Amino acid sequence: xxVAICDYKEPLNRDLDIEKNVFKKFLGEDTEISLYVHxxxxxxxxxxIKDVDGILTSYLEFPKExxxxxxxxxxxxxxxxxxxFVDAGAAQKQGTAVAVIGEYCTxxxxxxxxxxxxxxxRKLKHYDREIQYKHKYDYNSTSGMIRLEGSTYGIVGxxxxxxxxxxxxxxxxxxxxxxxxxxxxxxxKALNVRxxxxxxxxxxxxxxxxxxxxxxxxxxxxxxEAFNKxxxxxxxxxxxxxxxxxxxxxxxxxxxxxxxxxxxxxLVEETNENTLKSPLVGREDVVLTPHxxxxxxxxxxxxxRIGAENLCYILLGQxxxxxxxxxxxxxxxxxx
Numbered sequence: 001x002x003v004a005i006c007d008y009k010e011p012l013n014r015d016l017d018i019e020k021n022v023f024k025k026f027l028g029e030d031t032e033i034s035l036y037v038h039x040x041x042x043x044x045x046x047x048x049i050k051d052v053d054g055i056l057t058s059y060l061e062f063p064k065e066x067x068x069x070x071x072x073x074x075x076x077x078x079x080x081x082x083x084x085f086v087d088a089g090a091a092q093k094q095g096t097a098v099a100v101i102g103e104y105c106t107x108x109x110x111x112x113x114x115x116x117x118x119x120x121x122r123k124l125k126h127y128d129r130e131i132q133y134k135h136k137y138d139y140n141s142t143s144g145m146i147r148l149e150g151s152t153y154g155i156v157g158x159x160x161x162x163x164x165x166x167x168x169x170x171x172x173x174x175x176x177x178x179x180x181x182x183x184x185x186x187x188x189k190a191l192n193v194r195x196x197x198x199x200x201x202x203x204x205x206x207x208x209x210x211x212x213x214x215x216x217x218x219x220x221x222x223x224x225e226a227f228n229k230x231x232x233x234x235x236x237x238x239x240x241x242x243x244x245x246x247x248x249x250x251x252x253x254x255x256x257x258x259x260x261x262x263x264x265x266x267l268v269e270e271t272n273e274n275t276l277k278s279p280l281v282g283r284e285d286v287v288l289t290p291h292x293x294x295x296x297x298x299x300x301x302x303x304x305r306i307g308a309e310n311l312c313y314i315l316l317g318q319x320x321x322x323x324x325x326x327x328x329x330x331x332x333x334x335x336x
Contacts, residue, residue, distance in 0.1 A: 001027045004052040006036040011058045019308040026312035054311045064090035075314035079307035084214040092327035099310040104302040105294035110164035112293035116237045116263025119287045149173035154205030157212030158183040202229040214241035227253035239293040242268040261285040265293040
């Protein structure tokens with residue numbers, strides 16, 4: 001059995017022995033495990049996976065041409081809950097299963113969401129810079145901050161994470177509204193959350209945080225048109241996927257004072273080289289973190305363990321044990 005761990009350099013900066021030990025335990029000590037660090041060369045990528053049975057990844061893109069380069073590929077396991085960067089349809093057509101992990105970091109992401117809200121709302125970046133670099137100890141060096149208690153918090157996507165964010169926001173005394181087309185009214189009511197349409201959320205919210213999966217409907221959810229509909233100069237927080245925000249439109253909205261500030265754990269481009277070129281870097285009104293909202297020692301271990309076990313279950317044909325398949329492939333045929 002051959003498996004490959006494939007990704008960009010940054011997400012591979014972790015203890016890979018966790019995954020390797022899972023592979024050895026489930027698939028046997030003689031399992032061949034290779035590591036591929038992607039640097040943009042698609043032909044090298046194809047060569048690295050040409051004869052493997054399964055692939056484990058976190059953020060690496062798997063378009064149709066890459067998947068089809070190995071017609072015998074049995075499965076791709078993603079160490080994340082989202083799978084927008086993998087062509088699951090092409091994989092299904094080929095008979096390659098695609099699996100994701102489930103709830104492993106809900107509390108961490110919800111906590112980080114509120115941490116970003118507080119950092120932006122209280123202008124902590126400004127004050128830290130004033131003290132650290134200007135050696136200026138003056139609370140009156142900025143203005144415009146709002147009181148969180150009594151303000152309106154707008155949640156986009158009232159799923160597992162959105163629900164936890166709602167509870168935390170209410171703990172600060174905020175009124176919570178949500179735009180979440182798939183959420184049942186009785187679920188929102190039980191959470192004391194008012195469901196609204198997108199335009200109402202944009203109009204009423206003092207804070208907006210994004211929590212849905214990235215789909216064609218949520219891509220560029222916040223674009224120039226959306227920013228122009230915002231009436232309360234809100235704080236924007238994104239802990240989901242960078243492509244949900246048109247970053248050029250966000251920069252313009254910040255410059256024009258249509259947005260108070262932003263806390264972004266995700267960007268459209270998330271490699272070290274590309275991130276540093278972003279116009280969002282260096283701004284005092286933007287707090288950036290490196291796609292770490294999921295992270296704690298516990299959640300990272302669970303992410304690695306579940307992702308590796310998913311791939312093993314695919315390769316062993318144990319379909320009932322795979323946490324979540326995102327395409328319709330019968331892996332029981334892989335049983336030996």
